[in-house]
């Protein structure tokens with residue numbers, strides 16, 4: 001058993017433009033609302049580092065505190081052991097002093113993502129227990145950046161005590177996975193279109209020995225349908241550098257190529273990937289005309305070959321399915337290849353001989369104009385995570401008589417269960433309809 005750390009993200013835009021407008025806009029109050037007004041607690045006037053110590057423990061109180069801090073350039077705030085991060089959408093020079101946080105307990109320094117990373121590291125070493133850090137928030141809130149910062153911290157602390165290349169290889173796996181699994185959406189220029197669980201393994205001295213990546217639910221349909229937004233980054237870079245010889249994109253392209261070299265991708269493998277991408281792009285150019293296409297679907301049934309003519313629409317759907325399957329296989333192969341390097345030295349030893357810190361970075365909640373099956377899965381995963389968070393933190397605190405014991409808490413999972421059952425049935429139907 002290990003322990004879990006939570007990190008919550010808010011896109012700053014939400015704070016600034018929505019909730020806070022409601023809070024601060026001059027409005028005429030109804031007599032009823034006026035009667036409910038009460039004097040603001042001093043902690044809400046000044047703002048606090050840890051919202052557990054807020055006098056006004058209400059939604060408005062919490063949002064006001066985050067807004068005050070955001071206006072002062074303080075993007076991190078604690079709620080006990082949970083860190084809330086507000087995306088600043090600009091660079092702050094606050095990520096170069098890893099050593100400052102090393103050996104410090106949570107709360108000794110102002111809230112910071114490195115303090116959370118240190119807390120995981122410290123607890124792992126002291127209690128000899130695996131740790132897990134769950135990073136949650138809607139799309140564009142800053143989860144992936146936070147994952148990278150935690151990784152930066154852990155590799156820096158481990159790197160002091162080792163001369164191995166493994167830290168660099170783990171860091172370099174990020175640009176590769178982002179190149180193939182991230183894409184521009186209307187919410188985020190570099191949105192993860194897959195879920196990632198990165199488990200970092202340490203020896204008893206706290207030195208990184210390796211890592212392993214597990215990926216979930218790549219949004220394959222983007223390869224075929226999302227031409228209004230960007231395709232996966234690498235696709236895009238490949239096309240742009242070839243067609244326009246664009247210098248900035250060529251630089252990014254070289255950056256990914258160099259990361260792939262660090263992860264021991266050979267020149268042949270790199271060229272094969274390019275060929276596969278080119279083949280997928282060509283497949284995308286195939287169009288079908290007429291009512292009945294000359295494209296045939298073939299299946300071996302009882303050793304007999306059955307062929308069935310397809311309509312143009314069905315043929316196009318088959319073409320897309322082939323492209324999606326190729327891309328999915330390619331992505332899986334890339335993750336396996338990365339794992340074969342960063343997990344190499346651990347593969348023959350039992351997992352119990354190492355301690356680990358897991359970082360969960362899943363795609364955030366999203367709601368587009370047209371939502372597909374993938375959005376259903378993404379949002380469902382986020383709901384489940386939220387339910388886990390509520391169950392784990394609030395319930396535990398209340399059972400143990402912790403700081404939240406006086407807060408009213410209702411976590412009725414019935415709706416999610418009903419929906420989950422319905423969803424499983426839908427899913428089975430969905431699978432059957434394509435086999």
Ligand SMILES: Nc1ncnc2c1ncn2[C@@H]1O[C@H](COP(=O)(O)OP(=O)(O)OP(=O)(O)O)[C@@H](O)[C@H]1O
Pocket residue numbers: 009087088089090091092137138139140141142143144145146187188189190191192193362363364365
């Ligand atoms: N700590 C930070 N400092 C500065 N900018 C940040 C920070 N965190 C996030 N950003 C900015 O916000 C953008 C979106 O962040 P990120 O890709 O991490 O979001 P996300 O929550 O992982 O989104 P998705 O669920 O769509 O993958 C980043 O590209 C970066 O420009």
